[in-house]
Amino acid sequence: MSEPAVEVKNLTKVFSLGLKKDYVVAVDNLSFEVKAGEVYGLIGPNGSGKSTTMKVVLGLMAASKGSAKVFGLDSGDIRARNEIGFLPENPYFYKHLSGAETLRFYGKLCGMKGAALKDRIGELLKLVDLEGAANRRLGGYSKGMLQRIGLAQSLIQNPRLVILDEPTAGVDPVGSRQIRDLIMRLRDEGYTVFLCSHLLEQVQEVCDRVGIIFKGRMRREGTLDELIEIENQTSMTIENATPELIAEINELIRSRAGARVVEEGHSRTSLEHLFIQIAERSREEKS
Amino acid sequence: MSDTPNAPAESAPRTTPRGAGKSVPIFSIGRVYTIASSTVTQLVRMKTFYFLLAFALVVVAVGNFNIPATPAKELSMIKKVAFGTMDIFAWLFAIVATALLIPKDVEDRTLYTILSKPVRRIEYLLGKLGGVLSVIAISLVAMYAICAVVIFSRESLFVAAEYDSMKASGQYTAAEIEEQLSLIQQQGLRAELGIAVLASFFKASVVAAVTIFLSTFASSSLFTIIVSILLFLIGHAHHMASSFWLDESGNSVVVQMMVKVIKILIPNYQLFSFSEGIVQGEAVVAALVWQMGGLTAGYLVVFLLLSLLVFVDKEF
Numbered sequence: 001m002s003e004p005a006v007e008v009k010n011l012t013k014v015f016s017l018g019l020k021k022d023y024v025v026a027v028d029n030l031s032f033e034v035k036a037g038e039v040y041g042l043i044g045p046n047g048s049g050k051s052t053t054m055k056v057v058l059g060l061m062a063a064s065k066g067s068a069k070v071f072g073l074d075s076g077d078i079r080a081r082n083e084i085g086f087l088p089e090n091p092y093f094y095k096h097l098s099g100a101e102t103l104r105f106y107g108k109l110c111g112m113k114g115a116a117l118k119d120r121i122g123e124l125l126k127l128v129d130l131e132g133a134a135n136r137r138l139g140g141y142s143k144g145m146l147q148r149i150g151l152a153q154s155l156i157q158n159p160r161l162v163i164l165d166e167p168t169a170g171v172d173p174v175g176s177r178q179i180r181d182l183i184m185r186l187r188d189e190g191y192t193v194f195l196c197s198h199l200l201e202q203v204q205e206v207c208d209r210v211g212i213i214f215k216g217r218m219r220r221e222g223t224l225d226e227l228i229e230i231e232n233q234t235s236m237t238i239e240n241a242t243p244e245l246i247a248e249i250n251e252l253i254r255s256r257a258g259a260r261v262v263e264e265g266h267s268r269t270s271l272e273h274l275f276i277q278i279a280e281r282s283r284e285e286k287s
Numbered sequence: 288m289s290d291t292p293n294a295p296a297e298s299a300p301r302t303t304p305r306g307a308g309k310s311v312p313i314f315s316i317g318r319v320y321t322i323a324s325s326t327v328t329q330l331v332r333m334k335t336f337y338f339l340l341a342f343a344l345v346v347v348a349v350g351n352f353n354i355p356a357t358p359a360k361e362l363s364m365i366k367k368v369a370f371g372t373m374d375i376f377a378w379l380f381a382i383v384a385t386a387l388l389i390p391k392d393v394e395d396r397t398l399y400t401i402l403s404k405p406v407r408r409i410e411y412l413l414g415k416l417g418g419v420l421s422v423i424a425i426s427l428v429a430m431y432a433i434c435a436v437v438i439f440s441r442e443s444l445f446v447a448a449e450y451d452s453m454k455a456s457g458q459y460t461a462a463e464i465e466e467q468l469s470l471i472q473q474q475g476l477r478a479e480l481g482i483a484v485l486a487s488f489f490k491a492s493v494v495a496a497v498t499i500f501l502s503t504f505a506s507s508s509l510f511t512i513i514v515s516i517l518l519f520l521i522g523h524a525h526h527m528a529s530s531f532w533l534d535e536s537g538n539s540v541v542v543q544m545m546v547k548v549i550k551i552l553i554p555n556y557q558l559f560s561f562s563e564g565i566v567q568g569e570a571v572v573a574a575l576v577w578q579m580g581g582l583t584a585g586y587l588v589v590f591l592l593l594s595l596l597v598f599v600d601k602e603f
Contacts, residue, residue, distance in 0.1 A: 058403045061602040078311045078405050086403040092395035094325065096332035108321040109404040153400060163403075 006034035010066035028216035041207035049216035085154030095139035110157035144175030326418020350437035358445035386511035442475030486562030496590035522556035
């Protein structure tokens with residue numbers, strides 16, 4: 001069995017409040033693993049301890065109790081950071097730098113230089129579709145563009161693990177979809193992705209496994225199918241069914257003891273899908 | 288990535304895989320340089336050099352002000368004002384620029400992305416300090432260049448006028464004219480003035496180191512700026528505090544101890560005032576310059592270590 005990308009064991013993080021003896025338990029005896037090569041989503045409402053857990057994994061915070069390991073290395077060990085790419089929520093990079101300069105800055109911090117760094121910057125700008133804005137300062141970037149340059153920054157040293165904190169927060173549906181596509185591509189390429197979000201639809205689309213955290217504790221964990229399936233219900237989607245066929249099916253179901261139709265109607269797309277379709281169509285019409 | 292949501296998947300480019308256990312050097316001058324050069328770019332692009340325009344205006348205005356005094360005194364006055372202004376601009380810039388850097392990185396979460404790369408916290412602090420010191424050095428050189436142009440042009444003007452006037456009167460020998468001109472030149476542009484600029488740099492460096500220490504635990508840039516200015520003012524009162532509280536036998540032991548502690552904790556900025564004598568034409572003692580360089584280095588090391596003590600375990 002391969003080494004887990006992230007291994008959190010009995011993690012507890014307590015914050016003291018000022019000089020008083022009050023304290024807040026942000027993360028409470030949390031344990032989970034992110035397997036190498038999977039997309040793991042940690043979901044929970046605001047203040048549930050997601051970001052604190054991430055910060056401990058990143059080594060930006062120390063655990064009050066328990067441990068966090070990245071590819072077998074303690075998260076406080078600086079070597080672990082060679083293998084982590086991190087995109088914070090609402091990333092504000094240096095606005096005075098251009099997109100290419102930002103990637104160069106982070107690349108150099110990772111010890112990259114020369115032609116290798118130059119080539120990598122070119123590849124990543126292409127990947128996040130920012131080649132045209134490479135020399136524009138980040139001060140002039142839109143929210144979605146900032147998010148994408150942030151993602152490119154997180155991949156600069158080619159880490160094995162990419163940690164994304166609310167990667168689509170504040171991004172419009174089209175931009176959000178682009179980021180989701182990119183996360184899926186990263187998984188296809190063998191990257192391990194660990195993301196925190198409270199946008200359930202997003203998590204449902206991209207994650208292999210999900211952990212649900214509430215008040216610092218893990219409430220449920222498993223594969224998406226395990227978590228969302230309703231074991232005693234089955235759904236069918238039929239195309240071009242005549243009213244007669246529907247009536248026949250209903251009759252058949254009624255004739256079987258214990259079986260009943262719970263819901264019937266036309267399949268629906270999500271509002272987000274509809275919005276994207278309209279946006280695409282408008283763009284095609286324009287071009 | 289394509290703008291189309293269902294665009295065909297393009298592979299995420301990967302370079303040679305790195306090992307999780309890849310060693311990270313204990314200290315990397317390359318990373319310090321990267322952070323320092325980024326800090327310089329940041330301060331330059333924040334248009335901080337605009338203050339040089341204000342400085343130029345002050346110096347040019349003083350240079351063209353007609354003071355009813357001898358040429359030598361007038362030159363001395365120009366130098367005093369110009370170098371005094373340069374000194375104020377240098378330490379004020381050191382405080383404001385340094386106070387903005389770390390709290391802004393924390394507030395903007397830029398620090399998260401930097402420290403989540405294999406960057407040690409001492410490298411980050413050194414890089415930030417190095418960047419500020421580089422900008423201070425560049426500013427001082429630019430301000431010195433402005434001063435030099437103004438002083439030299441006034442000096443040339445005075446020398447030419449004095450020579451013409453003495454020559455025209457026909458009452459002075461060549462030796463007397465030479466002596467009078469050398470008196471003016473003594474208050475003009477001399478190489479020793481460079482040492483006065485160095486003294487301002489030493490002082491601004493210590494101010495920047497103190498400010499970086501404060502900004503490692505301060506909650507805002509404003510707090511850092513105010514406390515740094517307060518410490519700067521207190522740092523100019525070392526001698527006064529000693530003579531008032533330590534030399535007076537009537538003061539309690541507690542007060543004397545407190546003054547001693549403050550004297551240790553707050554740098555004695557009065558020591559850096561040796562540049563005033565140089566500006567006034569006094570001879571430069573090389574040993575003193577070395578001593579001040581050593582003292583500056585000592586303060587930098589102490590305040591960097593203190594900053595690291597606070598910053599190394601700081602949680603973000």
